[in-house]
Amino acid sequence: MSGLEDLIQAFGFPFMQRAAAAGTMIAVMCALLGVFVVQRRLSFLGDGLAHAAFGGMGIGAFVIVSSGALAQGGALLRNPLWIAVPFALLTGLGIAWVRDRTELSSDTAIGVFFAVSVALGVLFFSRISPDANIGVNVMDLLFGSILAVRTTELAIIAAVAVVATTLLLTLWGRLAYATFDDELARTDGVRSRALEYLLFGLAAVVIAVSATVVGIILMAAYLVIPAAAARIWARSMASMTLLAVVIGVSTTLAGVALSYLFDLPTGSAIILTQALVFVAAAFTQRR
Amino acid sequence: MSRAARTDEGAVRVATVAPQRRVPVVHVHNVGVRFGDAQILDDVSFDLDEGQFLAIVGPNGAGKSTLVKVALGLLRPQRGHAALFGRDAGDVPERIGYVPQLKTFDRTFPATAVELVVTGLRRSWPARPSRREREQAHAALAQVGAEALVDRPLARLSGGELQRVYLARAVAREPAFVLLDEPATGVDYLAEHDLYDLLERYQARTGATVAMVTHDLAAARYHASRVLVLNRRVFGFGLPDDVLCDACLQEAYGHVGHTHVPHTHRHVPRR
Numbered sequence: 001m002s003g004l005e006d007l008i009q010a011f012g013f014p015f016m017q018r019a020a021a022a023g024t025m026i027a028v029m030c031a032l033l034g035v036f037v038v039q040r041r042l043s044f045l046g047d048g049l050a051h052a053a054f055g056g057m058g059i060g061a062f063v064i065v066s067s068g069a070l071a072q073g074g075a076l077l078r079n080p081l082w083i084a085v086p087f088a089l090l091t092g093l094g095i096a097w098v099r100d101r102t103e104l105s106s107d108t109a110i111g112v113f114f115a116v117s118v119a120l121g122v123l124f125f126s127r128i129s130p131d132a133n134i135g136v137n138v139m140d141l142l143f144g145s146i147l148a149v150r151t152t153e154l155a156i157i158a159a160v161a162v163v164a165t166t167l168l169l170t171l172w173g174r175l176a177y178a179t180f181d182d183e184l185a186r187t188d189g190v191r192s193r194a195l196e197y198l199l200f201g202l203a204a205v206v207i208a209v210s211a212t213v214v215g216i217i218l219m220a221a222y223l224v225i226p227a228a229a230a231r232i233w234a235r236s237m238a239s240m241t242l243l244a245v246v247i248g249v250s251t252t253l254a255g256v257a258l259s260y261l262f263d264l265p266t267g268s269a270i271i272l273t274q275a276l277v278f279v280a281a282a283f284t285q286r287r
Numbered sequence: 288m289s290r291a292a293r294t295d296e297g298a299v300r301v302a303t304v305a306p307q308r309r310v311p312v313v314h315v316h317n318v319g320v321r322f323g324d325a326q327i328l329d330d331v332s333f334d335l336d337e338g339q340f341l342a343i344v345g346p347n348g349a350g351k352s353t354l355v356k357v358a359l360g361l362l363r364p365q366r367g368h369a370a371l372f373g374r375d376a377g378d379v380p381e382r383i384g385y386v387p388q389l390k391t392f393d394r395t396f397p398a399t400a401v402e403l404v405v406t407g408l409r410r411s412w413p414a415r416p417s418r419r420e421r422e423q424a425h426a427a428l429a430q431v432g433a434e435a436l437v438d439r440p441l442a443r444l445s446g447g448e449l450q451r452v453y454l455a456r457a458v459a460r461e462p463a464f465v466l467l468d469e470p471a472t473g474v475d476y477l478a479e480h481d482l483y484d485l486l487e488r489y490q491a492r493t494g495a496t497v498a499m500v501t502h503d504l505a506a507a508r509y510h511a512s513r514v515l516v517l518n519r520r521v522f523g524f525g526l527p528d529d530v531l532c533d534a535c536l537q538e539a540y541g542h543v544g545h546t547h548v549p550h551t552h553r554h555v556p557r558r
Contacts, residue, residue, distance in 0.1 A: 173411030
């Protein structure tokens with residue numbers, strides 16, 4: 001059977017369809033956020049918030065086990081995401097607040113929250129008995145398990161994708177203006193400070209939801225590489241945004257397909273496909 | 288002054304109206320700004336009337352850019368208040384054309400000249416400027432002699448070209464007040480004088496009020512109708528010849544030897 005037939009057959013499997021759907025939605029959200037993250041020189045933000053999600057998952061898993069919720073309730077209630085998402089959101093807003101209120105640079109503010117979140121995650125995961133089935137594998141959390149994405153997670157990702165994409169597209173003009181020149185935008189009535197908090201909050205929620213699927217280690221690359229490659233080719237912010245979405249979605253689907261065909265870890269296959277596009281962009285850059 | 292008006296009943300009502308003082312374009316009253324222990328502005332007050340051209344001069348760290356931020360409503364002073372056209376700057380953004388310092392420009396941002404000019408029309412970043420917006424932007428760029436730059440990436444423009452594009456953006460919606468923060472920084476002598484000529488032409492055509500922060504005392508003397516000498520507090524505000532004297536400047540700048548104001552050989556128009 002040819003590779004193409006293998007692929008067609010592969011995307012007939014429900015788990016592959018869920019992986020493709022989750023990957024596409026994550027790629028769109030991350031690309032839309034990524035253009036602002038890259039242009040605002042916040043590339044470290046993806047790492048910081050993904051690790052905040054790890055801390056939140058640790059706290060969430062501990063709360064679920066120690067409260068006895070494992071034995072009751074549906075799969076939705078037993079998901080540590082319910083704690084990981086608000087925890088990441090608080091972390092995102094905390095980073096924005098430190099940037100706003102102190103003279104610390106973004107990477108320093110992110111670094112502080114990053115370290116504290118990892119410490120909390122390790123602390124709480126260590127307090128859970130190895131026999132407890134919390135539905136979260138720490139290794140999957142770190143390196144991703146997009147092929148294992150369940151319907152519940154897909155529904156959560158879809159809900160977040162609808163809200164995040166709508167907000168980002170609606171506010172795109174004002175976000176882009178404030179990204180170009182915060183002060184100039186403010187003289188034109190753009191509420192750039194509120195937009196920055198919103199951007200950090202949205203990034204936190206999107207990353208927390210996506211990191212459980214893509215993997216915490218690879219999350220930052222998902223946010224940065226498509227936007228960075230698009231920046232090399234694009235001449236305008238609008239074309240950069242569109243290109244980032246196209247690169248993000250196409251490399252995600254290609255990565256999922258490659259991982260199936262060659263039995264590769266899916267997260268790695270996606271990121272390495274994105275990296276190939278980035279290298280191609282760097283080599284073909286117009287000077 | 289008397290004013291007559293016919294009422295519904297046909298009777299003539301006569302009202303006496305006191306002469307109204309025109310609201311100044313810029314009103315700064317008793318403004319004080321402090322960052323931590325540093326007093327940046329102290330008791331700064333002045334009014335700028337319609338049609339005037341103000342140069343704000345002073346040494347580095349004098350609080351000139353802080354004053355611009357206060358006037359634009361970007362910074363709330365701890366004391367006093369500032370108003371543009373009698374209102375908070377945030378209430379009248381369509382009447383203000385602002386040209387920021389070029390050093391704040393991010394050359395990594397992917398943008399063309401026309402997109403930046405369109406921000407002055409729609410007050411957000413355009414994903415795709417409409418045909419009408421492109422025509423308006425083209426007209427604004429033509430007004431400053433930069434129509435050839437319309438689709439050029441901003442990152443590839445020289446300091447002088449970039450300054451023209453920013454000026455086109457500021458005047459695109461024909462504001463009644465144009466505010467420039469150190470517009471000559473990073474541009475050569477000719478580009479700087481082109482900029483002043485463009486400002487004067489715009490002012491002559493529209494009757495707009497102009498204020499600019501500058502380190503160029505000769506340009507202040509030649510182009511401005513009012514000069515504000517600032518070093519945390521106001522050291523002088525008035526006609527250029529009155530406040531740009533060596534004694535006034537030595538007091539404001541704090542040291543002798545850097546304050547002599549060169550006179551240009553050109554005729555100095557007075558407004």
